[in-house]
Amino acid sequence: MNTKVSLENELVNNLQELTTAEQDELRVVSSVYIDEYEKLKTEKIKSFENSLYEQIRFYGKNPDLYQKQINGFLKKYEAMLDLLIKEYNTRFIAVNNELQDTQNNQKIAIVNIKFSITFNDEIKRKASESKKDNYEIVMQECVRQLSSCKDEMIGKINEIFYNKDKQLSTGKQSIFEKIKNRFFGKQKIENFVIQPVEIELVRLEDTINNELTNINEETVMNIAVIKDARMQTQKIFNNMLKGQGDYGE
DSSP states (O other): OOHHHHHHHHHHHTOTTSOHHHHHHHHHHHHHHHHHHHHHHHHHHHHHHHHHHHHHHHTTOOGGGGHHHHHHHHHHHHHHHHHHHHHHHHHHHHHHHHHHHHHHHHHHHHHHHHHHHHTTOHHHHHHHHHHHHHHHHHHHHHHHHHHHHHHHHHHHHHHHSOOGGGTOOOOOOOHHHHHHHHHSHHHHHIIIIIHHHHHHHHHHHHHHHHHHHHHHHHHHHHHHHHHHHHHHHHHHHHHHHTSSOOOOO
C-alpha cells in the first residue's frame, strides 16, 4: 500500500477552487506531513529488521537462512504501519476539506462586504465583516488540527512501534555460550525468536485495530468542532442581519 501516493492524489483533487497562494501553502504543509511519516516509517521497519537479524545472529545462525520468515514478518509489520498512517491520512484529508470550505466561505463574505459598501448597507457590512473574522478563527482551528494530526500520528507510531533494535541486550558471550548457541541454534531460534515474533505481531494487530477505532472516533469529534464553529458563525451572521437577508454561508 503506497500511502504517500494515495494522500497526494486525494489532496490534488481538493486544489481546484484554491488560489495559487493557498495551493502552494497546502502543498508545503502536506509535503512536510508526508516526509515526516515516510521517514519515521522507514526507521521503524529498519529497526524491526535489525532486531530480527541480531536475534538470529545471537544464536549463532546466518539470518539469510531465515530470510523467508523475516520477509513475512517485515511485510506484516509494514502493513500495520500503513493501516495506522492511512487512518491519520483520512483525518488530514477531512480537516483539509473543512479548511478549503471555510476559505471559500470567507471569500463569499469578503465579496459581500464589498457589495454592502457599494450599496451603503451598514448592517450587512458589519455582519459580513464579523462573518469574515469568525471564519478566520475557524481556519486557524483547521490549521491547528492539521498540525496536531501530524504530531499525534508521530507520537502514536513511536508509542506502538518502538525501536526494537534497542530492546535486545546480548552482552559479551563466552566461548562456551557461543558453542552452545551454535549447537542448539535452530531450536532456540524457533522457540525464542520466530514464535515470540509471531505472537507479538498478533498482539500488535489487536492493538492497531483498537487504535484505528479510537482515531476514527477522535476524527469525527474534531470535524464536528469545525462544523459547529461554522454553524455558529452563520447564526451570528443571521442574528446581526435581523431579517435583512442572507449573504450565503
